[in-house]
Amino acid sequence: MPPLAAPPVIATVEGVTMSTHTKAPEGPASRAASGRPGAKRPAKPGRAGRYARRSAVVLVLLVLWQSASWLGYINAATLASPVEVSQYLWGSLREGSLLVDLGVSLRRVALGLAIGVAAGTVLGLIAGLSRSAEDVVDTPLQMLRALPFLGLAPLLMIWLGIDEALKVGLVVVGVVFPVYLNLFKGIVGVDPKFYELSVVQGLNRFQLIRYIVIPGALPSYLIGLRFSLANAWLSLVVGEAVNSNAGIGHILQQGKDFLRTDMIVAALVIYAVLGVLIEALVRLIEKIVLPWAKDFRQ
Amino acid sequence: MSLTQTAAPVHLRGYTKTFGDNVVLQDVDLSIEAGSFVALVGKSGSGKSTLLRSIAGIDRDYTGTIDRSEKVAFGFQDARLLPWSKVWHNVVLGQPGSTAELRAAAKEALAEVGLEGKADVWPSTLSGGQQQRVSLARALHRQPELLLLDEPFGALDALTRLHAQALVHDLWVRHRFTVVLVTHDVEEAITLADRIVVLSSGGVSLDVPVDLARPRDRRLSRFEDLRERVLLQLGVSRNEI
Ligand SMILES: Nc1ncnc2c1ncn2[C@@H]1O[C@H](COP(=O)(O)OP(=O)(O)OP(=O)(O)O)[C@@H](O)[C@H]1O
Ligand SMILES: [Mg+2]
Numbered sequence: 103m104p105p106l107a108a109p110p111v112i113a114t115v116e117g118v119t120m121s122t123h124t125k126a127p128e129g130p131a132s133r134a135a136s137g138r139p140g141a142k143r144p145a146k147p148g149r150a151g152r153y154a155r156r157s158a159v160v161l162v163l164l165v166l167w168q169s170a171s172w173l174g175y176i177n178a179a180t181l182a183s184p185v186e187v188s189q190y191l192w193g194s195l196r197e198g199s200l201l202v203d204l205g206v207s208l209r210r211v212a213l214g215l216a217i218g219v220a221a222g223t224v225l226g227l228i229a230g231l232s233r234s235a236e237d238v239v240d241t242p243l244q245m246l247r248a249l250p251f252l253g254l255a256p257l258l259m260i261w262l263g264i265d266e267a268l269k270v271g272l273v274v275v276g277v278v279f280p281v282y283l284n285l286f287k288g289i290v291g292v293d294p295k296f297y298e299l300s301v302v303q304g305l306n307r308f309q310l311i312r313y314i315v316i317p318g319a320l321p322s323y324l325i326g327l328r329f330s331l332a333n334a335w336l337s338l339v340v341g342e343a344v345n346s347n348a349g350i351g352h353i354l355q356q357g358k359d360f361l362r363t364d365m366i367v368a369a370l371v372i373y374a375v376l377g378v379l380i381e382a383l384v385r386l387i388e389k390i391v392l393p394w395a396k397d398f399r400q
Numbered sequence: 401m402s403l404t405q406t407a408a409p410v411h412l413r414g415y416t417k418t419f420g421d422n423v424v425l426q427d428v429d430l431s432i433e434a435g436s437f438v439a440l441v442g443k444s445g446s447g448k449s450t451l452l453r454s455i456a457g458i459d460r461d462y463t464g465t466i467d468r469s470e471k472v473a474f475g476f477q478d479a480r481l482l483p484w485s486k487v488w489h490n491v492v493l494g495q496p497g498s499t500a501e502l503r504a505a506a507k508e509a510l511a512e513v514g515l516e517g518k519a520d521v522w523p524s525t526l527s528g529g530q531q532q533r534v535s536l537a538r539a540l541h542r543q544p545e546l547l548l549l550d551e552p553f554g555a556l557d558a559l560t561r562l563h564a565q566a567l568v569h570d571l572w573v574r575h576r577f578t579v580v581l582v583t584h585d586v587e588e589a590i591t592l593a594d595r596i597v598v599l600s601s602g603g604v605s606l607d608v609p610v611d612l613a614r615p616r617d618r619r620l621s622r623f624e625d626l627r628e629r630v631l632l633q634l635g636v637s638r639n640e641i
Binding site for chain 1: 453456457458472473474476478480482483484485493494522524538542
């Protein structure tokens with residue numbers, strides 16, 4: 103019984119990191135995407151000083167920005183001041199519309215993620231665990247991965263229309279690839295020494311998958327998950343730039359239509375904050391499912 | 401852990417192993433008595449690991465026949481513990497039973513190697529010597545009739561190695577399984593084994609019993625003589641010894 107897709111296959115999938123920073127169409131959406139923070143590691147204890155310094159920089163920039171607006175160097179029609187943005191955010195929060203829009207956007211991301219992660223996981227498992235399935239599944243997916251997924255937007259508009267399905271669909275295509283590719287890479291990349299171990303321990307195929315393949319592939323899978331979350335966000339921004347009647351994108355669109363830069367900046371801030379929160383969520387997941395890896399890092 | 405284990409013999413007939421054009425071992429006949437402790441020595445590349453892996457069933461791509469017990473355990477040079485499984489889980493990897501039973505059994509095996517307190521830690525938090533002992537516990541837990549060890553002490557420092565050798569010896573005395581130990585350390589071979597098999601140029605070039613009382617005294621002249629004989633066979637010149 104040839105155990106599993108053996109390691110030499112790795113060569114064909116080397117360097118599987120998704121192109122997360124695919125160029126988005128022009129417009130406020132693309133600025134939101136490239137300005138997305140969140141890649142920063144949270145400061146470690148003992149680096150409190152650096153953390154304070156970083157916060158101070160942000161604070162100084164905000165104060166400068168605000169002062170420039172007050173002193174008339176920045177016109178509100180060009181760029182709203184931090185205070186105006188906060189006022190808008192506070193207002194829409196009290197009025198309730200902010201939470202509604204937030205809910206709509208989060209639902210799109212969640213739905214797209216659920217479908218995309220499930221599909222990517224199933225495909226990755228099938229291709230990683232069976233050589234014949236690999237030939238069938240992997241080749242087309244490797245071809246498609248060369249495509250910047252946001253480039254699929256026009257095609258998706260034709261297939262799915264411009265409503266909810268498009269917005270969720272874009273998230274799905276952004277999520278499937280990194281999940282699939284990294285899971286597959288993780289599975290075929292499991293150290294062959296452990297396959298030898300499975301032979302001498304007399305593991306059956308199910309045990310091999312359960313105790314060696316899945317845990318061995320998990321770190322790579324989580325990297326895929328992280329990329330997929332970043333992509334999901336890009337997808338949301340782009341998808342919501344099309345015909346939005348609700349969601350964060352709707353705030354953006356209204357801001358653009360009424361030349362309200364406070365609304366535009368507010369929407370960007372929300373995208374950014376959600377991005378950071380999701381990043382934190384992934385870290386939490388990693389901590390929970392990779393406790394052994396945490397020990398390594400200490 | 402039950403001490404009523406039995407030992408099993410190993411028989412190789414016409415064993416031949418090639419990698420492409422490279423004939424590593426040719427037409428090897430070797431019988432290993434049940435309960436004996438055999439050291440397999442040879443120069444690097446002489447095929448020691450290859451032979452042991454074939455006996456273990458890791459590598460089935462050979463010609464000839466190998467008869468051995470199903471109850472076999474293998475110790476790798478690296479301890480080869482799964483980093484994502486707690487120590488106790490590594491020890492019982494693949495064994496049937498409820499979690500509680502397995503944990504208890506793992507602790508019992510760990511106690512034999514002096515690591516009962518480490519059942520619930522991650523392997524990465526153990527020293528190299530401790531990891532190697534966990535790997536021994538994993539082998540023990542399988543209650544093997546045949547224990548195959550491929551340079552299990554190779555990566556250990558001199559002091560830890562002495563302790564590990566003594567441990568393997570004690571376990572063998574207690575459990576009486578058959579042991580095949582691959583090593584490049586002739587003194588280690590003479591200290592531990594009943595019989596030394598030297599592999600070179602594609603076959604067994606020397607097969608000698610070690611008729612020395614245990615525990616072996618490395619200062620005895622008969623120890624020295626045997627050491628010299630094996631080293632010469634390994635191509636070490638007299639003035640290098
Ligand atoms: N997977 C492989 N493919 C090709 N040749 C191999 C392979 N494994 C081993 N060999 C060759 O078989 C021969 C014996 O290798 P083996 O690992 O059994 O040596 P060894 O006696 O264990 O050496 P060492 O003491 O260095 O561990 C070597 O010439 C090696 O190059
Ligand atoms: Mg070897």
